[in-house]
Amino acid sequence: MENNIEWLLHGFAIAASPHHLFLMVLGVMLGILVGVLPGLGAPNGVSLLLPLTFGMDPVSAIILLSCMYWGALFGGSVTSILFNIPGEPSSVATTFDGYPMARDGHPTRALTYAFGSAALGALAGVVLITVLASWVAKAALAFGSPEFFAVYLLAFASFIGMGGSPPIKTLVALAIGFAVAAIGIDTVSGAVRLTMGVDELVKGVSFVVAVMGLFGIGELLIAVEEEIKVKAVSSKVEWREVGRTLLKLPGHWWVLLRSAAVGCWMGITPGGPTAASFMSYGLAKRLSPRHAQFGKGEPDGIIAPEAADHSAGTSALLPMLALGVPGSATAAVMMGGLMIWGLNPGPMLFVEKPDFVWGLIASMYMGNIVAVILVLLTVPIFAALMRVPFFMLAPLIFIVCTVGAYSVSNSYLDVMLMMGFGVIGYLFKRLSYPLAPLVLAIVIGDKAEDAFRQSMLMSKGSLEIFVHGKLVTTLVVLSLILLVLPLILQMIGRRVPKVAATD
Amino acid sequence: MISRRALEMLTAALTGTFGVAVCVSSLELGIAWGAAGVSAGTLPFCTGTIVTAGSLFNLVSGARMAPGETAIDADNARRLAGLFLPAATYIAAIPLLGMYVSSVLYVFGVLHLQHRASLLRGLVTATAVLLALYFLFEITFRVYMPRGWLGNALGF
Numbered sequence: 001m002e003n004n005i006e007w008l009l010h011g012f013a014i015a016a017s018p019h020h021l022f023l024m025v026l027g028v029m030l031g032i033l034v035g036v037l038p039g040l041g042a043p044n045g046v047s048l049l050l051p052l053t054f055g056m057d058p059v060s061a062i063i064l065l066s067c068m069y070w071g072a073l074f075g076g077s078v079t080s081i082l083f084n085i086p087g088e089p090s091s092v093a094t095t096f097d098g099y100p101m102a103r104d105g106h107p108t109r110a111l112t113y114a115f116g117s118a119a120l121g122a123l124a125g126v127v128l129i130t131v132l133a134s135w136v137a138k139a140a141l142a143f144g145s146p147e148f149f150a151v152y153l154l155a156f157a158s159f160i161g162m163g164g165s166p167p168i169k170t171l172v173a174l175a176i177g178f179a180v181a182a183i184g185i186d187t188v189s190g191a192v193r194l195t196m197g198v199d200e201l202v203k204g205v206s207f208v209v210a211v212m213g214l215f216g217i218g219e220l221l222i223a224v225e226e227e228i229k230v231k232a233v234s235s236k237v238e239w240r241e242v243g244r245t246l247l248k249l250p251g252h253w254w255v256l257l258r259s260a261a262v263g264c265w266m267g268i269t270p271g272g273p274t275a276a277s278f279m280s281y282g283l284a285k286r287l288s289p290r291h292a293q294f295g296k297g298e299p300d301g302i303i304a305p306e307a308a309d310h311s312a313g314t315s316a317l318l319p320m321l322a323l324g325v326p327g328s329a330t331a332a333v334m335m336g337g338l339m340i341w342g343l344n345p346g347p348m349l350f351v352e353k354p355d356f357v358w359g360l361i362a363s364m365y366m367g368n369i370v371a372v373i374l375v376l377l378t379v380p381i382f383a384a385l386m387r388v389p390f391f392m393l394a395p396l397i398f399i400v401c402t403v404g405a406y407s408v409s410n411s412y413l414d415v416m417l418m419m420g421f422g423v424i425g426y427l428f429k430r431l432s433y434p435l436a437p438l439v440l441a442i443v444i445g446d447k448a449e450d451a452f453r454q455s456m457l458m459s460k461g462s463l464e465i466f467v468h469g470k471l472v473t474t475l476v477v478l479s480l481i482l483l484v485l486p487l488i489l490q491m492i493g494r495r496v497p498k499v500a501a502t503d
Numbered sequence: 504m505i506s507r508r509a510l511e512m513l514t515a516a517l518t519g520t521f522g523v524a525v526c527v528s529s530l531e532l533g534i535a536w537g538a539a540g541v542s543a544g545t546l547p548f549c550t551g552t553i554v555t556a557g558s559l560f561n562l563v564s565g566a567r568m569a570p571g572e573t574a575i576d577a578d579n580a581r582r583l584a585g586l587f588l589p590a591a592t593y594i595a596a597i598p599l600l601g602m603y604v605s606s607v608l609y610v611f612g613v614l615h616l617q618h619r620a621s622l623l624r625g626l627v628t629a630t631a632v633l634l635a636l637y638f639l640f641e642i643t644f645r646v647y648m649p650r651g652w653l654g655n656a657l658g659f
Binding site: 428 | 514528532540543557579593614617620628632644
């Protein structure tokens, strides 16, 4: 523990350089921009920036990318509150009470509640990482291939069991991601796999291309279909109101605490920020004595989803750093970046690159403070951006995605793949297939497969290796429970209406 | 126009086709325990099987939905096509006209011709895109954009 604080101070020394502070500001601003714009969000914003970080040193690169993530999380809330348009899927729940409060003449109060609770949620996530990360990593140092495979299995199972989407659809999305990850040269045998006759696919399918299509093009199609009508409320920030609202925030400590706990849990087990914000909103509504006020501008209805959203987004980096299993789609993209920079996400990172790890953790404290200040200062500017008609923004965003996909490896095939992923992204979103597990599987598919094949080599082809040893067995059993969980819940769910009907 | 039921079934058919293709293609690689451990096709075959089986399930549960609910009505379809068709044309034009010319034509076409924005607005936005692409990517980040058949013919 004392050691952690020492390392954290060391991390602050790294993160507080003028160069890194500049990158924080830049990252947060770009993040707010992609968070505000429809069709661009945290996952594809970070992917777009990724090819541009290859020349940077890893600490600077991760500070830039993670601050973009914080910025995007904040930016998504701005449009939710002022325009009733969630800029990010994870800020959908913020529209329920945020927009009514802003519409009724209190936009500053709504924004301050959102940003304040978001910052506290993020703080909870970072503190959790500070306390737990090195401990988890130390425990994971003893992991062999079977344990790692079991951890991956647990991550995938928790998507199916707790992700909130229809379980079979989640399973299909996951398996497609794995198949896409397998395309190209097999790292173990050197065989060329699943290219389906397209020779250029030997290089594999980059997750950046997939993210650009799934999230970028897919979301543009969704947005144009819903025909966004901007009904803006005033976007002026009154500073006195900011102060007054911040002083009221401690009075909501119980909601804050519970929401942060929900968020941390959903971030570490890869449920993701979107599921966390909905779950936290649902809980707050059910448990609140002012139950009837929800949906009409109730402060707790803003605090609950925002605190959970940000604590989930932040704590999603804990399993990424300590185990090499990202907890959200954006964390998956960042982890892909880590691997491209030549780092090996997982427990060895804490031993080999402590500067990187603790620089990042320290930057998370600072980046979130920078984000709160910047987002409050720039609300009017970004709100003005929303008045640009969508038909003008759409082709520009489309070109950005196209160029982004092309620049990954200067390949036209990638542009066509992006288009294909775009159509899939649209269909999947419309029919509530989850996209995060698809991206996660593309990024860590190879690692999971390697772990499995290594384990098989160790056991000479016997699956029994996954029930030898306490840790492996526990993890595998836990995964199986999570896999069966939706089935059980469905059965209980079916029985409840019947009981209600007989009453 | 397109019912939720049809959309569910279409998507399941798409994912199912992919699943079968993955299975067939990994069978060729071998899917058993080989001399060097687990053969390269084993896990892809498993994922292919899961995709196929899951798609079948989704197909059946889609088919059992009531046909009434509309997923995409005529208005939605018109707006979707209004975004998708110009975008697909733009992508298709890149090998022919190169990234710069097709981007400029795409922006100008969508703004001025499709959405009746003023000529000035169309021209200014298109020029801004051209300059931004060139200075941001070609100069700052040294990404060489494809010139296309046209650019090569003109010697760029």
